[in-house]
Amino acid sequence: MxxxxxxxxxxxxxxxxxxxxxxxxxxxxxxxxxxxxxxxxxxxxxxxxxxxxxxxxxxxxxxxxxxxxxxxxxxxxxxxxxxxxxxxxxxxxxxxxxxxxxxxxxxxxxxxxxxxxxxxxxxxxxxxxxRPQALDVADALAGARTVAVLEGVNDHENIGSIFRNAAGLGVDAVLFGAGCADPLYRRCVRVSMGHALLVPFAGVADWPGGLDILHDNGFQTVSLTPEPSSPALAEALIDPATGAPRDKVAFLVGAEGPGLTRAAMRASHVRARIPMSRGTDSLNVATAAAIAFYERVRAGQ
Amino acid sequence: MxxxxxxxxxxxxxxxxxxxxxxxxxxxxxxxxxxxxxxxxxxxxxxxxxxxxxxxxxxxxxxxxxxxxxxxxxxxxxxxxxxxxxxxxxxxxxxxxxxxxxxxxxxxxxxxxxxxxxxxxxxxxxxxxxRPQALDVADALAGARTVAVLEGVNDHENIGSIFRNAAGLGVDAVLFGAGCADPLYRRCVRVSMGHALLVPFAGVADWPGGLDILHDNGFQTVSLTPEPSSPALAEALIDPATGAPRDKVAFLVGAEGPGLTRAAMRASHVRARIPMSRGTDSLNVATAAAIAFYERVRAGQ
Incomplete structure (x- = not known):
């Protein structure tokens, strides 16, 4: 030319x-x-x-x-x-x-x-x-102290936002349970600002039974739910035996609308809610996750 | 037919x-x-x-x-x-x-x-x-104790998300400073889940001088910033004289990227930061706002 x-x-x-x-x-x-x-x-x-x-x-x-x-x-x-x-x-x-x-x-x-x-x-x-070989859950958890676990999150932009929020707020790994979309789709990578490539992630093959690897590794598993009877988020992150923040925490979040399945909530240690105004919709899943991550940062973890 | x-x-x-x-x-x-x-x-x-x-x-x-x-x-x-x-x-x-x-x-x-x-x-x-007659700032603030103030937020989806988060997390009104997009555009109303129609809002004509109406009405104005030297969000919401949460708080948030102008930050009482991981981008503006709103809810306000 x-x-x-x-x-x-x-x-x-x-x-x-x-x-x-x-x-x-x-x-x-x-x-x-x-x-x-x-x-x-x-x-x-x-x-x-x-x-x-x-x-x-x-x-x-x-x-x-x-x-x-x-x-x-x-x-x-x-x-x-x-x-x-x-x-x-x-x-x-x-x-x-x-x-x-x-x-x-x-x-x-x-x-x-x-x-x-x-x-x-x-x-x-x-x-x-x-795509390099996928990490397995144990690899993704190596050294991790705060983890996000997704179930049924099938919207690429929400997954991308969760990676961005995870990177910004000190979350070490993301695990994918059943029903999630591909975190390596271009739109997800873009919305994540590239953090989908940097924050370690892995799929949990046996769902929700595979959550036991978190329990075996000392994680407190916390299911986010809008249920008004659940304890507030801040409370769920404290070890009542010591009054100190839990050492390792994994937050489970479900899709907007249906939220987490009963099976996933039953497989986790505790449920926790973000205090919300009456009569409004739940927050966007990535926003709810960000608030949970923030609460963890706030406790100095 | x-x-x-x-x-x-x-x-x-x-x-x-x-x-x-x-x-x-x-x-x-x-x-x-x-x-x-x-x-x-x-x-x-x-x-x-x-x-x-x-x-x-x-x-x-x-x-x-x-x-x-x-x-x-x-x-x-x-x-x-x-x-x-x-x-x-x-x-x-x-x-x-x-x-x-x-x-x-x-x-x-x-x-x-x-x-x-x-x-x-x-x-x-x-x-x-x-469109009914626009509210003036005094109308929008009537009875309000928590307010969001936007500057330079020109993305309709971000404005919609801020309204949704405001409704979910107990924010009473939204004020618009300079450089914001129209909150009544269809996409904004849709992303807000209709809350752009329900949460009172008004434009601040004289920007940022018009923030004085907040000060005259007893609001603590808090500029969100990623500056590491600023106090953490939780700290900025407490009245040091009493140790109790501030009665009335207005959060100023700016566009992603540039953030708030110096003029807007100077016109506010205090700056506050969301603790973030090093070397990552700031959060999305609607997510940062949601975390500020949550911190306010958390303090029982």
Whole structure:
């Protein structure tokens, strides 16, 4: 390409990058297939690779400078980038990371990018990684003292918000019980500000029986519920034997509307409620979780 | 209409309604113009009627059964409904409210509704009201003991979430400083679960000087900030002279990213921070506000 628009679009490649910058001018170029049709229900590259049945590529997409930076810092090692020249320059310090040696940065115009991904992406840069092996619950809990456990949370934005709130308020791990959506879907990763890639998480295969691993590891399991007869949150976090805050706490939260199942609540040690005004709806699940996390921070844990 | 689909679509009108049920089969029917082109940037009926310049209709749209019920219970008196037969029946108890005498309920198929509003609306019912005269700050503060004050919050979903959190956590009024979006836009009303219609709100014309009305009325004004040097939230809500919780508190919150302006922080009594993990982003503004509201509830206020 030698036309004037391209000349204006592209500054010289920054020096010392670990990534290899490759210009893409044809939206049908096969090399950018991992970024293709991001909004497609059945072809998007971040569909999980299911065992048997429908098979997705099982990739993870980071969107925007901040989330791409967090992916580079995470255990999700990006194997390619697609972005406009401006974002290449904004990311240049990050793209010198030795772990990115030889990784392609596909540089394209905003228009070519839009034709690859299927819509105009105003964040201007994407990174893609293969999913590493999932953590098991014991790995995710290593060193953890505050944990969030989700049941039936099938809204990607809520899961993303819970990761963001977990990172901001000192939660060490997130566990997924039955009925939750994929935390590695692009929208979830984006809403989490990339923290879905950084906060350790794992799925609890046997639900809710698998909660016993928390009990075996000394966690007090606390089910959040709007039930007015339940003790207030602050009370549930104190060990009545000592009057001190519990050492390890896991908060169980359920979907808006139905909330936690009876089985999950029965499998936990205690129930706790956020004091609410009469006659109003429960809070959004991510907001309720944030308040629980805050109460824990507040107690100095 | 006598074709079989219509017969199946429409049950007999419930008895005893205050509203007048009128069947609409033509999407171009002028009687449903107040519901037309809801997503249009320049024609949507809930654009504010600006003094001079561009003039909108200044209507308020409630979407879905729950929000329509809250509109009926609010000072925003609906002057028309548009909905499918199923929603007419779900709302029948509410539609017997004498305040709705003679108000039209335009009954339409989902397809006709979609062609009126411009997209498929899966909540199936809308109510529309004219904006009543705005409250002034003194009206909004009447009897209030906990208040949220917003500056630069220009995201409708965040404003909606703040209203929902305010209602759930006992906040009596919301004040709008400079740079905020319209709290009566449809998306904001929907995200608020209708509480934008129920929690009193008012705009502070002189910003931030107008905060003095809070001070004159005995409110402690508390600016939320991530500044690590600021006192923790819990501390800021206690009167050091008595050790008891402050009687009246107003929380100032700013937009994500920039936060509150220096001028607004200087105009408030104290700053307070939510204890956060190092190196993470600030919380979403509605989440931060919810935590502040919770801290207030927690202190028994």
């Amino acid at each position: 030698t036309d004037s628009e391209s000349v204006l679009d592209r500054q010289p490649v920054p020096t010392g990058l670990s990534v290899t910058v490759i210009d893409i001018d044809d939206p049908d170029d096969l090399r950018v297939d991992d970024f293709r049709d991001l909004n497609s229900v059945d072809r998007r590259p971040d569909l999980p690779a299911l065992p048997g049945g429908r098979v997705g590529k099982g990739l993870v997409i980071a969107e925007g400078v901040l989330v791409a930076q967090r992916m580079i810092a995470s255990r999700f090692a990006p194997h390619a980038f697609l972005g406009v020249d401006k974002r290449l320059h904004e990311l240049s310090a990050d793209l010198r990371d030795p772990s990115l040696a030889g990784v392609p940065f596909y540089r394209a115009s905003a228009d070519v990018m839009a034709r690859v991904v299927g819509f105009h992406l105003n964040r201007g840069v994407l990174a893609v990684a293969r | 006598t074709d079989s689909e219509s017969v199946l679509d429409r049950q007999p009108v419930p008895t005893g309604l205050s509203v007048t049920v009128i069947d609409i089969d033509d999407p171009d029917d002028l009687r449903v113009d107040d519901f037309r082109d809801l997503n249009s940037v320049d024609r949507r009926p809930d654009l504010p009627a600006l003094p001079g310049g561009r003039v909108g209709k200044g209507l308020v749209i409630a979407e879905g059964v729950l929000v329509a019920q809250r509109m009926i219970a609010s000072r925003f008196a609906p002057h028309a409904f548009l909905g499918v037969d199923k929603r007419l029946h779900e709302l029948s108890a509410d539609l017997r409210d004498p305040s709705l005498a003679g108000v039209p309920f335009y009954r339409a198929s989902a397809d006709v509704m979609a062609r009126v509003v411009g997209f498929h609306l899966n909540r199936g019912v809308l109510a529309v009201a004219r």
